Amino acid sequence: MSYQPIPIGSTLKKIRENKGYTQKQISDEKMARSTYTKFEKDAISPTLPKYLAIIDHMDMSHDEFMYILQDYRLGEKEYILHLFKKLEKHPTLELLNDIIEKGEALVKDRYDQLVLDILNASRGYKVLLEEHDLEKAKGYAEKVWERMATLDNWYLAELHVINSILYLFDSETAVAFTERALKILYKYEKCDEAIPLRHSFLLHVTNLLMMDKKYEQALVYLRLLDNSNVMLECPILWGVTLIRKEVCMTKIGDLSEPGLINKAIQLFECLNQPDLARYAKENPETVYNLYARFPISHIKALAV
Template sequence: MKEINVPIGSTLKKIRENKGYTQKEISDHTMARSTYTKFENDDITPTLSKYLAILDHMDMSHEEFIYLLNDFELGQKETISYLFKQLERNPTRELVKEILEKGEKLAKERYDQLILDMLNACRGYLVLFEEQDLTKAKVYAQKVWDRMETLDKWYLAELHIINSILYLFDSETAALLTERALVTLNQYYHLEEAKNLKISFLLHLTNLLMMDQKYERALFYIKQLEVESSRMDFSVMFAVALVRKEVCMTKIGDTSEPGLIDRAIRIFDSLGKQSLKELVETDPENFFNLYSNYPLDKIQNELLAH
């Protein structure tokens, strides 16, 4: 995060006054009013527990408060993290290059392991975009995994990273990692970030399983992708799930749900996603496969507006 020039106390005071609260209402039973007054005057710094209590009484999250302190901007690291997460919904060459540019600049200024992991993940993505060389991309992904596998527990930041390098593993190992990730993500069930990440894990895993021609195994996760995408009202991913579902069902001789691809095409039509419609009609089996030798540039910018 960039250096904050606005004093915390004056910002607290401004927010409190704008919301029409008194110092007594904000301090409540968690601290003396005189103590809170000292916070607003920047005479003392609140402890973490008091800081969180103040924000709670002001009906504000930590993220929003930091955003206000930064004058309605994200800091350097926050910007890179935000862009990295967008890759899960909008995987474009341009976005990868932007992350690399900003991340490499920050890495020259200070050491940050998470940023270094994101940079290697993005270097792998760039190889996939520009060279369609999965083996070469895995060299960068392995650098990330060398650290991730030493950690006892993964939180959201680490799960975003692992999701981006899932192609490093054989499909069965990727399935085990995905199962572990889904268990953790289910604990974050109130956070939309976790729900989006769950969809992205399922998207990547089903890519890998279908490439290995493990269609019945892929169907198990495709059905989860279908449910989660519908629940999130993520129309593009829901249509992707329908395409993959019909492909896999056809491969195993299951004709119980005909017309899924046609339904997906109608969804793309209604969304104005003509390039996605054309890709489905051309090659439904490899549609939206991030890892095979597929013209990824043709689907750029199609996910962002879903």
Template sequence: MSDINVPIGSTLKKIRENKGYTQKEISDHMMARSTYTKFENDDITPTLSKYLSILDHMDMSHEEFIYLLNDFELGQKETILYLFKQLEKNPTLELVYEIIEKGETLVQKRYDQLTLDILNVCRGYAVLLEEHDLAKAKNYAQEVWDRMENLDKWYLAELHIINSILYLFDSDTAALLTERALETLTQYHHLEEATNLKISFLLHLTNLLMMDQKYEKALFYIKQMETESAKMDYAVMLATALIRKEVCMKKIGDTSATGLIERAIRIFDSLNKHTLKELVIKDPENFLNLYSNYPVKEIQSELLTSH
């Protein structure tokens, strides 16, 4: 909220009037009408409980209210977090360097540990995407993990960070971390962000398991990825799960579900994602694998609208 440039009270008043509510309707039983009037006049600041009650009676979320306070713009840190989450959908060098630029600007103004973590994550991504040097990228990821492993509990912000450094670990450890993350994310089952994050964890983990040739274990998580992607109607992630499923089944000699890659190709055709189709035909085993020497730049434009 450091970027807010509009007094809270005047914004509350404007929203209330635009929605046609009276001060009495907004104050309800939580506070005296005179107290609410003082909030609108910026004479006093509401407590957290009263602030949340006001928003509830105005049919508005905290996120939307903060967005309005910033004149329909994200704040500096909120912008960094927003862009960082886009990496799970669109891992491009252009986006990575945009986050690094904005993050460095913020930490020059004030200390912010989460932004420092994001900067190290993005520097690791830059190495993966530009130099294809997994060992060098792990140096940045290790700096992030040194802090994360000492936290008692992970919330959504921390889970986004951990997901982005999963390549730091061997595949078995990555699976344990993913299981812990998935269990935590079940508590956020009403939030679409949690489902997106769950699918992204499964995407990263199955990459690592397949690279270690642990195909049966990979299949266990691929099936979860398939289910979650289908439930959320995420076509590109569903197609990716189908591709990996057929690759792993062939590796273990299971031919009971052939034609999955062809089905994925049809999905890409229907979405006009012809580059992704070509990449599947060229190398299905490494499709969307950030951790191998894979031509990430070839899929940038296709991934941009993957969700």
């Protein structure tokens, strides 16, 4: 498909007029008013510095402007990313099927490496949840890691993908990657997107550590999660944190905080999550546990 430039001028004009700004106020000292007038008429396209200056004077972020430009909808790729990030809070087969369907439709139309990575990560996740075939799932995850391993740095998009394939690695390697991810995410501490991603990394690595019976090490990461921010931002993940914390403490003989699993069950019931509440009652270690159906010896044999 050939590239078609998006005419942004009429959208700029509509927003400016709705906000009651003049062309002179928007152009300010960054550009001549005559230049800005040409932008609104789509006679010329703004350079990146000028574009950023314009939307700043419009009191608007790039994401909001793009959302408005697309008639208050996310673009195809943005919507796939939106769905993929939702997996970190509550993975379901329905959500995975939606991601895979929309991702396959997009890559038929055009090449997009990130969407291809998301497709493989989602297919691996689906295999774990639906077929419980760890070896097959790792086959998909390895395709993703082949590219991620070549990158000098990871940004938010790459971190979301790496988080989703953390099960590919042994617990020691997963800890190293999690520590690296946490350092990167610290740079994004004022970015709302980074908060649930940090929580999800910590839960994934504790899953691996617990399956490896490294309960004290898992508790170190679980205590990073046991706070009011997690409770407010990601209540389901907070419930999982409470469950894993009590499981780990019980395993090492620490009975100083009884009742955490019961609190999680009550939370799941309030959130209308009967399946999670049932799993927590019947077998707490299966809640959000990718490896619940696999013996640890098999997991280690397949670890990268």
